[in-house]
Amino acid sequence: MTVTVGSSAPRGDGDAKVRGAAVFGVDFALPGMLHARLLRSSVPAGRIVSIDVAAAAALPGVHAVVTGADVPNARTGIVLFDMPLFATDYVAYEGEPLAAVVAATPEAAAAALAAIRVEIEAHEPVATLEDAVADGARLVHPGWADFETAGGQDWPRAGNVLSEMVADPGDVDDAFDEADLVVTDTYQAPRQYQAYLEPKMAVAAHESGRYTIHVSHQYPFNVRDRVAQTLGVAPSAVRVVGHHIGGGFGAKLDIGLEAYAAVLAERTGRPVKLVNSREEDLLTAPCRENATVHIRSAVRADGTILARDVEVTFDSGAYAIDAPYLTSIPMFIFGSVYRVGTARVIARAVYTNTAPTGAFRGVSGTYLVFALERHMDHIARELGVDRRDYRLGRLMRDGDAMLNGQVLDDASILAAAFDAVEARAPWATLGKGPNQGVGMAAAVWLTNPQPGQATVKLNEDGTLGVVTSATENGSGAVAMGVRQVAAEGLGLPADRVVVTMPDTDATGYDAGSQGSRTTHVVGRAVFDATAKVRELVVRTAAGMLEAAEEDLVVEGGRVFLAGDDSSFVTLADVATTATRSDGPIAVSGSYKTPAPAFNPTCATGMLFPIWPTPTYHVHVAEVEVDPVTGRVTVLRYLVAQEVGKAINPDGVIGQIQGGVTQGLGYALWERLDLDGGRYVQRSLETYGLPLAVDVPDIEVMLLEHPAAAGPYGAKGVAEPPIVPVAAAVANAVADAVGAPIDSLPIIPEVVLDALGG
Amino acid sequence: MTVPVTLHVNDVAHRLHVDGGETLLHTLRERLGLTGAKEGCVEGECGACTVLVDGSPADSCILATAAVDGRRIRTVEGLAAGPALSPLQQAFVDFGAVQCGFCTPGFLMTLSALLDEVAAPSPVEIREALAGNVCRCTGYRQILDAVAAVAGDRRR
Secondary structure (H helix, E strand, O other): EEEEEOOOOOOHHHHHHOOOOOOHHHHOOOOOOEEEEEEOOOOOOOEEEEEEEHHHHOOOOOEEEEEHHHHOOOOOOEEEEEEOOOOEEEEEOOOOEEEEEEEHHHHHHHHHHHEEEEEEOOOOOOOOHHHOOOOOOOOOOHHHHHEEEEEEEOOEEEOOOEEEEEOOOOOOEEEEHOOEEEEEEEEOOEEEOOOOOOOOOOEEEEOOOOEEEOOOOOOOHHHHHHHHHOOOOHHHHEEEOEOOOOOOOOOOOOOOHHHHHHHHHHHOOEEEEOOOOHHHHHHHOOOOOOOOEEEEEEEEOOOOEEEEEEEEEEEEOOOOOOOHOOOOOOHHHHHEOOOOOOOEHHHHHEEEOOOOOOOOOOOOHHHHHHHHHHHHHHHHHHHOOOOOHHHHHHHHOOOEEOOOOOOOOOOOHHHHHHHHHHHHOHHHHHOOOOEEEEEEEEEOOOOOOEEEEEEEEEEOOOOOEEOOOOOOOOOOOOHHHHHHHHHHHHHOHHHHEEEEOOOOOOOOOOOOOOOHHHHHHHHHHHHHHHHHHHHHHHHHHHHHHHOHHEEEEOOOEEEEEEOOOEEEEEEHHHHHHHHHHHOOOOEEEEOOOOOOOOOOOEEOOOOOOOOOOEEEEEEEEEEEEEEOOOEEEEEEEEEEEEOOOOOOHHHHHHHHHHHHHHHHHHHHHOOOOOEOOOOOOOOHHHOOOOOOOOOEEEEEEEEEEOOOOOOHHHOOOOOHHHOOHHHHHHHHHHHHHHHOEEEEEOHHHHHHHHHHO | OOOEEEEEEEEEEEEEEOOOOOOOHHHHHHHHOOOOOOOOOOOOOOOOEEEEEEEEEHHHHHHHHHHHOOOOEEOOHOOOOOOOHHHHHHHHOOOOOOOOOOHHHHHHHHHHHHHHHHOOOOHHHHHHHHHHHHOOOOOOOHHHHHHHHHHHHHHH
């Protein structure tokens, strides 16, 4: 029986957050701190003729003005080293930094910014995917063939295509020749802004030749490594200290403002704070990528999908960031959930003169599943069969392999998830009213496998300390997940555990809050460490109680004889005794998910070849459209999600409700249009975030199939609930209006167009 | 040009000289050290900066401090009575209404004002009261559950 795992214990940071006492990055300050601002390009493309900072530097209160001429300005990156700190020769997107000012006050910094004189000879931007791949297209980065890459690896790239992944097993065209039916579709997806409420920030200090950078960042060790790379120093010369994070959703995984603050702190000898305005933040986030998906399926009369032929092109914007990894994601979408005979998948990331795109919860999956599931509806309609029945007949089963050759041992959970939704809301009963429709979508999503580390110590008062750089981005993965895993290991309530904030000087590596990895990976490291702490506790207590170790129970802050709890010692006694005899009880744990077997020759240019610790998801949406206004109302929304083990059920449900809500925003309301390489919507007012009045009740059914490797069986939870939402909603709207919905967001104009009005 | 103002913030009087354009949010955060109210957008759109002015919610990021001379200001730091959280704060903790927590102070102020005005607001009243507060994390359900629990306790 568990003490705290499986209970909805309050999160560890809840009290500080409701009091307004939690110090977020933007709240953090150091004595003597100066204030910085970035001058950003107002045009999306052009040649930089001159940047004159003399007048700005002479203004009162201005400590320094810095451009690319003043710093090591090497191009750096995660995979492809294409991004300089400051643009020097040419501008590649609107919002690209040209110069930085640092002054005694934010007002003085703003005045200095306005005094910098910039002359740019504007170019016609490479504004769209079509522009980028057109014959004779201007290269966004003229010299990019020579850019370096991480580890010297390379992959197919040419023109403005910065990364191409190709899987072509060779039998696809034959399968199309044999098909009774070929179904062809094209889908378009827009950008989406993460819209975390805390803008990006950094506070940097430079002392004794080292940089200390205070952040509210999802991935402090990546900040360490990327700042070191940018400044040309050793990673050990950079210390990154984490504070409370006001949301991130993927946008706070690569570096943002940290290297600028570090440069300015070194230059002035003073701590420096740099915070994005909301407009700067929106313009440079990096948002979810816009994309076009072409998909064809070769179908037999009985519904068997003989083959698929898929081509995905997405917009990386002016820089690569993680795009060379994202071209792998289609391989995990178009050959999973539903059985296919064979598939050709081509995915391209393309440079344009637009703001760089990057990670957003459910990376690429949101629009890939939208394309796949709209297409599945289309096939069912062509065959004249029920859309749910058609899907059930195609579901992957235990032992089926995905397109990368990786076998899903537990794929039959998909069928269980369809059943769970059906039991709550029978398909045949939904979407039957006037102007109503119903749609469904399913997905297999991963748990990010990257490494984590934690040290668990028994404090002398009998509480547990967990020292880790795992980041609490709000999801509860640390404040609930990791904390409850530690507590459970010693039979304690969760409130007897304190978890540190990240500090790259103090802990082993952690790969950040991404891909739902924290509870699974760091939780496992904590689980292992806590088990060893428990062994030391029992050994010490056995000596104190003069009892055999195997007769002892550890629970409720005490160690006692099984069946006789009158004879006990407290954990405080044990910790104190151990500290004075063998030394303090503290044990470290490390974990990285082992790579599943896969076929390394399944594709070329596939930099992210595995889909570890998969979870299974089925979503159903019931909607009603207003035929006059075109407005879509979501009447019911149901989720069956497989989570391994819900460490904190309320926390898991909160992640699903929040993820679905972001998905509804993507599907219906959030607008981030590009015009001539520039964003049209430039504030939260025009962007259209979901409000409390917009969101339906989201009915959640948790399926638990514990993962052997996870702490108490936990798998990743928080990322995937956004993935199937646009697909389910679009299918429901298409059902309601009786016409295809092939682009997002499904704003009223789209609905009215579909209705033929 | 500065003007003298007196602010009564969480029952403490402060006499200050402020620029005419200084916002209440700036005064609270930078001068009085009350960083609970957050700056999310500086356009009165996200509600993270919400404080109460004479009991009514206001976006402090677009409100001039000079305009609230002599008024009573309550911030999130003024909700709890020492170690005891207010019933609404406690419900936020208990119902999972807090995720990243950046919007939380604004939600608490808006909803505290609602609960001061309407003893037991209906679900529709609660949702409509939140028209000026954005939460990007929760999907709102657990926030609504927290308010409903407080309202329900009052009905008993």
